[in-house]
Amino acid sequence: MPINNNENNKRIAKNTLLLYVRMLFTIIVGLYTSRIVLNTLGVNDYGLYNVVGGIVSMLGFLNSAMTAASQRFISFELGKQNKQKLEEVFSTSVTIHIIIACIIFITAETIGLWFLNTHMNIATSRMTAANWVYQCSIFTFMISVISVPYNACIVAHEHMKTFAYISIIEVSLKLAIVYLLLILSFDKLIIYAVLLLCVSLIIRVIYGIYCKKKFEECTYRFHFNKKLFLEMFSFAGWSIIGNLGFSLKDQGSNVVLNLFCGTAINAARGVALQVNGIISNFSNNFLMALNPQITKQYATGDIPKSIQLVYAGCRYSFYLLSIISIPVMVNLDYILSLWLGIVPPYTKEFLFLTLITALINSMSGSLVTAMQATGRIRNFQIVICIIMMCEFPMTYITLKMGYKPYWAVIPSIIVITLGLIARFLLLKQLVKSYSIHYFILHIVLRNIAIAAGCLILSLYISQYWEHNDFISFILTSFIAFIITIVGIYLGGMTSQERLFISSKIKIILRHNS
Numbered sequence: 001m002p003i004n005n006n007e008n009n010k011r012i013a014k015n016t017l018l019l020y021v022r023m024l025f026t027i028i029v030g031l032y033t034s035r036i037v038l039n040t041l042g043v044n045d046y047g048l049y050n051v052v053g054g055i056v057s058m059l060g061f062l063n064s065a066m067t068a069a070s071q072r073f074i075s076f077e078l079g080k081q082n083k084q085k086l087e088e089v090f091s092t093s094v095t096i097h098i099i100i101a102c103i104i105f106i107t108a109e110t111i112g113l114w115f116l117n118t119h120m121n122i123a124t125s126r127m128t129a130a131n132w133v134y135q136c137s138i139f140t141f142m143i144s145v146i147s148v149p150y151n152a153c154i155v156a157h158e159h160m161k162t163f164a165y166i167s168i169i170e171v172s173l174k175l176a177i178v179y180l181l182l183i184l185s186f187d188k189l190i191i192y193a194v195l196l197l198c199v200s201l202i203i204r205v206i207y208g209i210y211c212k213k214k215f216e217e218c219t220y221r222f223h224f225n226k227k228l229f230l231e232m233f234s235f236a237g238w239s240i241i242g243n244l245g246f247s248l249k250d251q252g253s254n255v256v257l258n259l260f261c262g263t264a265i266n267a268a269r270g271v272a273l274q275v276n277g278i279i280s281n282f283s284n285n286f287l288m289a290l291n292p293q294i295t296k297q298y299a300t301g302d303i304p305k306s307i308q309l310v311y312a313g314c315r316y317s318f319y320l321l322s323i324i325s326i327p328v329m330v331n332l333d334y335i336l337s338l339w340l341g342i343v344p345p346y347t348k349e350f351l352f353l354t355l356i357t358a359l360i361n362s363m364s365g366s367l368v369t370a371m372q373a374t375g376r377i378r379n380f381q382i383v384i385c386i387i388m389m390c391e392f393p394m395t396y397i398t399l400k401m402g403y404k405p406y407w408a409v410i411p412s413i414i415v416i417t418l419g420l421i422a423r424f425l426l427l428k429q430l431v432k433s434y435s436i437h438y439f440i441l442h443i444v445l446r447n448i449a450i451a452a453g454c455l456i457l458s459l460y461i462s463q464y465w466e467h468n469d470f471i472s473f474i475l476t477s478f479i480a481f482i483i484t485i486v487g488i489y490l491g492g493m494t495s496q497e498r499l500f501i502s503s504k505i506k507i508i509l510r511h512n513s
Contacts, residue, residue: 029171034274035340036178037192038267045189047267047344048126049133070097070152072372073232075295078156085228087217092228093149094220101142108138121258129189136193140200147204150211153218156292166206173199253395257408260399264344268405271340272350275328276358291369298373306370307433311443313366318447319488321362325355326455327480330462334473349406357409359451361416363444367423371430380426384419391415420444446492454480454487 038046070093077086113134116122122130154162177195184191211218257265290313297306328335332348340347371380394411421444428434458480465472489498 029175033171033174033178034271037181038271038340039342040178040181041188041192044123044264044267045126045129047262047264047270048122048130049189049192049270070149072295072375074152074156075292076299076373078292078296083217087219087221088225088228089232090149090153090217091221092225092232093152094146095222095224096229096233097145097148101145104142104145105138108134108141112138119259120255121262126189129187132187132190133193136197140197143197143200143204147207150207150218153211153215154207157215159214162210166203166210169206170199170203173202253391253408253412256392256395256399257405261405265346265405268344268347268350269408271336271344271347272354275351276354290366294366294369295373298370303431303433306373307431310366310370310434311438313369314363314439314443315447315492317362317365318359318451319492321359322447322451322454322488323481323484325359326451326458326484327477329355329455330458330476330480331473338470338473346404346406349404350409353406353409353413357412357416360413360420360448363447364416364420364423367420367427371423371427374430376430379429380423383422383426387415387419387422450487450491451484453491454484458483 041049070089073089073093074086077089113131116130116134117127120130174196177192177199180195181188181191254266254269257269290309294306294309294313297303297309329352332351336343336347336351371377391411391414394414395408398407398411399405421440424434424436424439428436458476461479461483462476465476489501493501
């Protein structure tokens, strides 16, 4: 059946809009709850939660690998419209995830538990709480692993409205957690970890019920298709290698920071990563809506359309992130003091450098999807794993040499940049139609030039305002926002895109006149 590109574009736009509605609600509640949690737990306990939870998250490379495998195979079979194979893919995926959950449990309760109690820089008086957090994090993580096939089906079917509704339920439950933290008198950190585990379990049940009702393939039947099992596990196996690099990159660096600097610095980095995660949703939501179409177009043999979508993903995910990141960078001091009240040391520097890292990394998402669509990911994952793992020793050396804690983010910027270029070169080897010249000149360098120019101009103009009141914050943020929008419109869009936007604006103005 031929694919209607116009309908697909409308679907991408609609799904992106739904995901943004979801995101705005989660941001508002998330910012409020983060402030209360930080103030209630205190800087050290907040940092303790981040670093202890991070030990379990280091096993996330297993889960991330299978997430990629599940979404790829389900989207591919939907593109092929092979119902029987789709059912087999789902059931096989569930079986594999149960196996992975068991592996995570055994590893976490042996090696991870030993490391927590013998090597972490945690006050003796908080070791009991740390172990509670660790155990809750293990079971929370196992729940998320088992949920992957169901979530992958929702993404592949492009039912983004579901994510919007369930996310509203999830953040509402987390808002209730904040209230309980304030009124319960037991150890706040332990309460926080236990309640987050309960929320994960509730959301898992909701996703499972929805998928079983809406998608025929989401009824688990154990049957062992050796060929499919090996194919998916092989795909996931190579993905595990690549995601292992990311796990050591992020959580390994967090552990190194703990060993050198203690839990207060982990709190600063935790705040920076949380803000970065919230802001990155502006581009991630677009990619979540776009990625299934990249895979489906490749599956049907429409390579030019798939390439067009990949280039669009690289550009617009960067633009969407820039629109939010640059106003935040201009007002970091005021935003952090207004939001948190208690600002952990070096949080501003961590956040600024983390946002730069996120901007560069935002150009990688659609490249990864395009590579996964080919199914040939061995060399890709090996190379990316090696590059990402370089951050761990680089961070250790940086801190060992006595640099400030926030310098630990510089290695991240370096490896993310190298990873971006490596991804494209490896994709080019498999799909010859990609253009290295176009990618480097018209996407990477143009994106960086636009963002740097907009940031410098915004910082220059903002120096004429005092950054200690709400009116100045609104004015400087609005100016930075407008500068970024104009910069993207004039420097980042093609003439056809500018013409399209101009025509839409004229239609809106004509209807309102």
